[in-house]
Amino acid sequence: MLSPSQRQALHDALAGRSLAVCFGSGVDSTAMLVALRAADLRPDVITFADTGGEKEETIAHVDKMNAVLRSWDWPLIDVCRKVPLASTGYSDLYGNCLANETLPSLAFGMKSCSIKWKQSPQDQFLKGAKSGPNARPPHPLWVSAQANGQQIIKLIGYDCGPADMRRSKGLKPSDADFEYVYPLQLVRWARRDCVRAITEALGAEMVPVKSACFFCPASKRWELYWLAANHPDLLERALLLERTALTGRHSRFDAVEFGASWDELVRNADRFPSTSTTVGLGRNFSWNQWARVNDVVDADFRVKRSDADRARFALLSDTLRDEDNALDSRSAGIPIVPVPVSTQMQLAWE
Template sequence: MDLTFSPSATDAILSAAQIRALRDALDGRLIALCFGSGVDSTAMMVALRVAGVRPHVITFADTGGEKPETLAHLDRMQAVLALWGWPPIDVVRTKTLPSTGYTTLLGNCLANETLPSLAFGMSSCSLKWKAHCQDQFLMGARSGPNARPEHAVWVEAKAAGQKVVKLIGYDCSKADTRRAKRVADVESPFDYVYPLQLLGWVRSDCVSAIARFLGVDMVPIKSACFFCPASKHWELYWLAAMHPELFEQALHMERVALTGRHSRFDAVEFGGKSWEEMVATSDRFPSTKTTVGLGRSFAWNQWARVNGVVDAEFRVVRARREEFLLLAKTLGGADNAFDARSCSEIAESEVEAQQLRELEEAFA
């Protein structure tokens, strides 16, 4: 990992106007950067580094459901920050009472026989397991399992009569623009700044900046829990190929939730068939407003069976790993430089050239 760059390479990442925009918004403020270990937050760090803006504290919330690649990127970025002379990333977690019986979001879902709230169109899973614990790390908590003193940055801000500026890696995509607006509409003890939006960057700009400044190997995969209800079909193929045991855990979570005591599934709505029968015998669920699985409108278990990702026992067919990787690459397009490269390199290293050509023809 070569972190020595020429001035011309640095200048190519941000214009003078972009540097001014970041400095005007952040100079003289106490800054807390929320790091997600994904493309946007990594690009945000790169932009701040080029602009000469150094955060005072950096936090990463570990839900217990992170992909191994996300945690590996976290470690790599710790090394980068040490070279930059930046503060290390503080990894925070939501702590639960011993009597609760679980310590992670996955455990929460299994114990309560439910899915992450995003599967029902809500965001409380992200608030509880990501945002809230990062806030408590800074603001402190007086009691409970997450009790802790106020962070020094928070104490300094209060003494100065200021608000800590929280940096979030929302880019200029429509989805992130909506998210930023929702945050702005809520009264908060923090001031929020979105550096990528100040720069006018979308995802491709973020990938390009990371590749040029840190190297293409430092472009991470999308940061999300391995059981995230927002996962696209290509991501399910990727997960089944790269981490079949995690994919099977997600299928188990879904099955427990849709057949458990809190299931929102209405058997009468589907001709009297149970969820298990629909998953095992039907190609899809009829159109409905009822959440039928991790995919909201589709069940991961059913999708996996229909597409040959799992066998009759709903175990991932590991012999088809290279096919799943190729499908992930084909369906995923250029969504993320790392994803495209990893699928290509792994497939080519494990499948003879002729086999790869046959697969490409079969799934063209």
């Protein structure tokens, strides 16, 4: 699984330190656990942040990995959740966006949704919180590290693919509370290496689906088709969120600039004019417009649910998926039927 040099790289960076794994329940973070196991490096704590918008497959994978961790005699995954004030009227990230009539911050090029709903709950699980609905005592690992004058190392599952290398390049190696290490980059594993490692160590059935909220602005078009095929109800909720935000009180959409209202363009145009203004969950494209143009929804923007439609969506998802996501698991039970290449190209609007 690991060469001597890869094993040594992990030991040089991590051996003898307090280790906290940030588990995302996706391919990279699962492969990170496999790599640590292969190097005989046992973490002290493993946390997973549940935003309330995770796909059911992602949550199920947490349970499956806990069974693996139990067999390894490793700590189980602690699920962390942000608890908003009762006065907010919502309990998760989706509710937060819907109540405020806005999109996740990533749709505007920011990352506060991830910081607020993923990073902070995991930080508070370790450091504790003195007051409020998230109040809790500090974790024993934090108490021990503070007493010894050492920092806990947070292990992040960024791989060696171009996207994750860009993400990690500008990040600080440490802050006042933690050091940050990317084990997959130490062993030079890209995503396909991660899939291979999981398959070899745990079995192909343990390769998880891509981990992300069902309304994540970073979703690719193959993921939207995957939602339409597997979870049409979630896609409809995402479309509702987008419509509410782009027609609500905080919308940045300007009908004067575009020559029509957002709703008119979604219903009657194939795309929005080029602009720096966020026009939907896809930032430069609207999920509602994409769904209409590609015959994913009916006139009332309800996702089509016939067997033929779901088969078409599943096939288009697999057709558009790039090699970085090869071998991702898919929900069973959706028939795959042939779709002519000409039809695929017409439907796979870019």
